[in-house]
Amino acid sequence: MTPTGSDSARWQGELDALAEAPEADWLERGRALTLQGAAESALAVYSQAALRFPDSLDVRLGLAGLLWQRAAHAEAEAVLRDWLTMRPGDAAAAFLLTRFLRERGRLQAAAEVMRQLFAHGPHDTDTVIDAVELLDDYGRPQDAAAICEEAIAAGAEDARLYAYAGMLAIQLGQFARVRERYGYALAHHPDAVNWNIPLGLAGLQRYADEAHPDLALFREVLQRPGLPERTRFSTLFALGKAYDDLGDYARAVDVLRQANASVHAHSQWSRKLWKRSVEARLAAPTNAVTLEAPTDWTPIFVVGAPRSGTTLLARLLARHSEVCNRGELGWLDVVAQRLGSTPSGQRQALQDAAARYAMHLRQDDAQARWLIDKQPLNLLHVDLIMAMWPNARVLWCTRGARDTALSLWSQSFHDAAHDYAYDFDDIAAVIHGCARLGAHWLARYPEAVRSVSYEALVEAPEQTLGDLLPWLGLPASAMANAQPHEGSISTASAWQARQPVYTRSAGRWRHYAPYLPELLKLPEH
Structure with a gap:
């Protein structure tokens, strides 16, 4: 892997100067060259160091990291996999490889690396927790839970592991296990109540x-x-x-x-910034560039005001054998922010953004041709969606404003992005903005956007889904007795969405009207 070419003499000079130096000097020089932007020289140093110090983890990590920065993804992965073949219990190399794979949307491969790490022997509790948090953040609660449960089965007694196991069991719908694991944590650690256990119970x-x-x-x-x-x-x-x-x-x-x-009292959410964001979307023209639609898959975006039925609709659709529900991805907002500094109309920037997002939506664990991102506030980015995927389908969930507001106000959210949910005036601004955006997109893209009423969905779920399937391009025959691809729910609807569809939440606001006059300031529908 030693570089060659017109600059080889300079690189060789670097190597000659380090010929008899200890490992620390090689590492220091490689890092310095990397910081100076001399990537080719740094690569030469790290490559030669890997040959000179074959047992050095730091050298392998540095080489893999530099290769990854240079988009030599296969080579970087090979460096780490070769190391893990010889040292399968090396946590630092396994964690770095896991992060690399996740960046490329290879979530199943990333989870397999973590599972293999713990299959080759025990690790301390903090390492187990780091792995569990990493996999949960990557949307792999099944694998995170398995690592937790394996540690518990092996005799781990740390209450934190039991609390994590309980939290993951909620997402997986294993509600009996939740109570068992949370009970242990509460009985064995005085601070366990501070780990969101009451809310989980x-x-x-x-x-x-x-x-x-x-x-x-x-x-x-x-x-x-x-x-x-x-x-x-x-x-x-x-x-x-x-x-x-x-x-x-x-x-x-x-x-x-x-x-x-x-x-x-501690919220940093800005109603003014929200309204400006909505107005900017409403005033913006359609994107000057539209990419070609993929022919082998279709993205489905389930959007709307939070608590408007997005989780329920996405989960019902995922009963179809050709649909995979990825839950609430955050990547589209990241893509939109990155493109914000790029002048509209640059095709290459849009293609790169679409490819990056597609990696995280399609991933490497399903053959489904229809994939759902049910992040509700992707409602802000429908123009971007249609520019990147003209074949996309956008399902705009609507629900009575009073029921939506009450549901939001009744929830504790972990994400500061939902800090509007603790004040009725802020909630009203969000609901109103979402309604305006939904109507705007429906008018602009009538062939690609469809509204779905929560009230109609819970009243007649099979009929509602039956009406949607032809429009989505899905064969109705594959819906019967199908099992959902999705195995976890990480939103506040984890228990509710697994129950038979019910209608009691429609019109629920009426029970509260005598005690919450703020609800009556909102339109009923």
Whole structure:
């Protein structure tokens, strides 16, 4: 791998100067050349160092990292895989390779690297947690949970592992295991209540009895002195959800007001910036460049105001044997931000962006030809969607504004992007902006955008889906008895979306109207 060519004399000079130097000097020189932008010289140094110091992990990591920066992805992967063949328990090399694979959308391959790392012997708890967090962030909760459970089965006693196992079990719909794992964490660590466990427990079922021990736990936690603010408001949300289940709407409102006020006091969300963003989308012309549509796959974007039925619709569609639901990806917003500094009309920039996003949507674990991204606020980027994929289908979920607002206000979100959800005026701005955007896109792209009413979906799910399938280009015959590709739900709907479709959340706002007059300021439909 030693470079050749007109500059070989200079590179050879670098190598000659280091000929008798210790490993540390080679590493220092390689890093310095990299920082100076002398990538070819740095590559020569790292390549020769790998031959001189074949047992050095630092040299291999440096060489692989430099190759990756230079887009020599296959070579970088080979360097790390060769190392792991000899040292399969090396966590640093495994984690770096996992990150590289994820960047290329190879999430299944990335998960396999992590699984193989732990198959070759035990690791300390912090390494296990790092792997679990990494895989969960990559949308691989099944693999993260497997690593957790293998550590627990091997005798791990750290309460943090049990809390992580419980959190992952929620996403996977393993609700009995959630209670078992959370129970262990609560019994074995005094700070376990600070790990969102009350909120997780509240989402496991619909409470029917005020004597349920969870309610006693929530109340006891709220009485603890010195309770961290985050634990306090998340537990209030848990207790509010329990009161809602019991039909005690007055007490639900009381504790939810406390919870929302606590979070809203620290919110950085800007209503002004949101409105400007919406206006900018409405005023923008269509993109000057439109790429050719792919012929072998179709992206489906399920969008709308959050809590408008996006999770339910995406999961029902994923029952189809040719549909894969990727959940809420964040990549389209990243692509939009990167293209924001690129003058409109540059085809190459758009092609690169489309290819990058497609890697993360298609991935390497499914043969489905229709793939869903159900990030609701992709509603902001429909022009970009249609420029990159003219064959895309956009499903705009609509729901009564009062029910949507109540559902948002009743939830605790972990993402600061949803900090509007703790104030009714902010919520109203988001709902209104989403309605304007949806109507705008429907008028601009009538062949590619379809609105789906939440109320109609829950009232007649099979009919609603049956009407959508021909428009999506999906054969209806593959829907019957099909199993969804998606195995996890990471949103607040993890339990709800797995229940039989029900109608009780349609018109739910009426129970709250006497206690939440703010709802009546919103349109009913």
